[in-house]
Amino acid sequence: MKRIFTIVLAGFVLNFAGLYAETNVKIDPVFTPQPKGLVWVEAEDAVTTNIADQATLDYASSAYRMLQLNREGTAKGVPFYAEYTMVVPETGNWNLWIGGTPPGPESDLLASFVSPIYIRIDDADPIAVHREQVSVVEKYSNTNHWYVVKQSFNLPAGVHRVRFEVRETRRYDSRYYFFLDAFFLLKSDSPLASGSIDRSQVPRRFPIDLANRRIDNPYLTIPQYEYAIQQNPKNKEGYLLLAQVYSLIGDHGSAIKTLSRGRVMAGEDIRFTLLAAKSRIWSGEIDEGIRLYKEYLKSPDAEQEVWAEAGKICAWLMKYQDAEDIYKQAIAKYPDDLNLKVNYALTLLWESKVRDGERYLAEVWNAVKDSPEKILALGSIYDTSGYPDKALNAYLSGAQGHPEQIEFYLRLVRLYNKTNQSDKANETRTLIPTLYNGSEALDSVLAALDQENALKDQVLEQYRQRIAREPDNLDLRLELVRAYSWNGKLTEALAENQNILVNKLYKILVSMDSDLQDTYRLMDLLQIAKSQAVQLPAAIDMRIQSLKKAQETLKQAMIQDVQNQKSTDAVKREKSQKALQDAQAALAKEVALTAALNAWANGELIQ
Known part of the structure; x- marks a missing residue:
């Protein structure tokens, strides 16, 4: 029913837009506000990538x-x-x-817990980016930091491609390891670069202080962190940094022990509690992890997004009552948080x-329907939560009302392509120029949109051509x-x-045919021996x-020889002895023939 409603709504909106376009009355498009000199891109908006099948949900990340x-x-x-336009x-x-x-x-003297990366812009040669080529500015989650590449890029106005590559493993354990949340281009003369930041105009995870370099230090080795803790056991940061490193290498047990030691030695800190909760969940200690999340949320300093994270984790683990309780408390604390409200309804x-869930979602829609910004946010939350149909409904209703x-x-267009509805994507793309007055800004946006689709098709075609040359390459x-x-091409993915x-x-x-060669040979020999086996x-x-006959002959020869040996006739005795020897030889021959027959029957003589 929901799918049918989406199709009907899409048809209505597109027909409405088509009729609107037929009047030849175009309007000026209103673009999403973007601060001057800033180009922001979310990692999950990659045009194409082989890093993962889908993005990972992480409430500490930008989107x-x-x-x-x-x-x-x-x-x-x-x-x-991962490639972007x-x-x-x-x-x-x-x-x-x-x-x-x-x-x-790059240096072998520094700890290596993350892979180096390579960055290519358009068709230029890729540049290697190691820790030495960046400045770390801010840590905004357990693993995520903001850092800036020291080399600037001179770019002409227009559509560009950016490609991130991971070619090398980290040295710690030879794993390919790299997390990407978002990235942005900032023009050197942008007001943002000078510190003039209107936080309402930038994404929520935009760096607080672009000039900050206080944490611009590379990772230390684990023994170095331990030594620093021994030198200053009251310093909480040492325990937190070491626990973070243990999380990077997947040693959650050691992270938990380090955080527990920090609470004892350096004193209570809600950051210890939060990281311990995450580590407990990652190590499979679900109940203890949820208990620690609840303990963390009791603090007045608990971060807002952790409420959503804790609620979602409980819902994933089917601890629905815990999830409901967390969401209700969070919504009471943050009544304007759309993400909390939507995920509470989805949990229902x-x-x-x-019925309760759909009624709550209807209330959410009534609260946002007059605000284009909130409708866009609602659609994004639906898409992030795995409900593209609901996201499409929100965008279609938004397009109709605004x-x-x-x-x-x-x-x-993007979501239709993502859900493998290319016909609707093409129809919507074709409709856009008929609705809006032309401008350079519109041309640039549509060119970027077209390049996204072209790049996707190009990458897929390159894979298909390589497979045509290497049809047995299963990794490819x-x-x-x-x-x-x-x-979003799930049908093609299933076919492949x-x-x-x-x-x-x-x-x-x-492989089995090769392994069974000896078996086949034995079967052939058995087939050859089959006719003889019938006579066995x-x-x-x-x-x-x-x-039996040879045994009886020998027995009689022995009896006769005993009697003849008493005779005085030497010739008779000699003949009797000869007869006995012949009987013994005959029996030995029969025994040998019988043994050979027995060996043949047991397969010992089959060559």
Whole structure:
């Protein structure tokens, strides 16, 4: 029913827009406000990537999602990459800021817990970016930092491509490891660069102080952190940094021990509690992790996004009552937080309280329907939460109620493509120029949109061409499956998965055929011996009779020889002895023939 409603609503909106366009009365598009000299891109908006099939939900990240690469050093698909398109509004020098894990060092003397990265802009040669080539400015989550590449980029106005690559493993354990949350280009003469920041005009995770370099220090080794703690056991930061490193390398048990030691030695700190809660969850200690989350949330200094994180974790683990309680408390504390309200309603849907959940979502819609910004935020939350149909409904309703807002149509095109509805995406894209007055800004936005689609098709076609040359390369086919999945082409992904399974089955059969060569040879020999085996019972009977006869002959020869040896006739005694020897030889021959027959019957003589 929901799917039908979405289709009907889409048809209504597009027909309405088409009729509007036929009047030849175009309007000026209203673009999403963007501070001067800033180009912001979320990592999960990659045009194409082989880092993951989908972005990872993380409420500490910029738009609640991020790309996470954490694979064995023997992983196929290297280099791992994520590619983006963007519109640079004016020519000039731009600095590249990245939110995620700072890249690994070039020097062998520094600790290496993260892979280094390579960055390519357009068709220029990629540049290697190690820890030495960036300045770390701010830590805004357990793993994410803001850092800026020291080298600036001179870019002309227009559409550009940015590609991040991970080609090397970290040295700690030879894993490919890199997290990417968001990145942005900042023009050197932007008001933001000089510190004039209107926080309402920038994303919520925009760096607080771009000039801050107080934490611009590379990671230390674990023994160095331990030594620093021994020198100053009351310093809480030492325990937090060491626990963070343990989390980076996946040693959550050591992270928990370090945080517990910090609470004892350095005193209570809610950061210890939060990191311990995360580590407990990651290590599978669910109940203790949730208890620690609740303990953290009791603090008046608890961060707002942790309420959403704790509620979602409880919902994922089907602890619905805990999730409801957390969301209700959070909404009472932050009544304007749209993300909390939507996820509370989705939790009700998950626990089969469908009527309550849908009623609450209807209340949310009534509260946001007059605000284009809030409708866009609502659609983004739906998309992030795995409800693209609800996101489409929000954008379609927004486009109907606020047709001047071009962002609704742009998001519809992207989401239609993401959900493999290319016909609707093309129809919506074709409609846009008929609705709005032309301008350079409109041309640039549409050019970027078209390049996104062209780049997706280009990457997929490159994979298909490589597979045509290497049809038995299953690792390459698996990369194509990931590319299909990332771009919403699930039917193609399933078909390619089927090709992989068929290919693997064929390889298994070929390998099995080779492994069974000895078995086949034995079967051939058995087939040859089959005709002789049919005669085996008769041969056995004959041998038994011959053996009995030889035994009886020997017995009689022995009796006769005993009697003849008493005779005075030497010739007679000699003949008797000769007869006895002949009987013994005959019996020995029969025994040998019987043994040979027995060996043949047991397969010992089959060569």
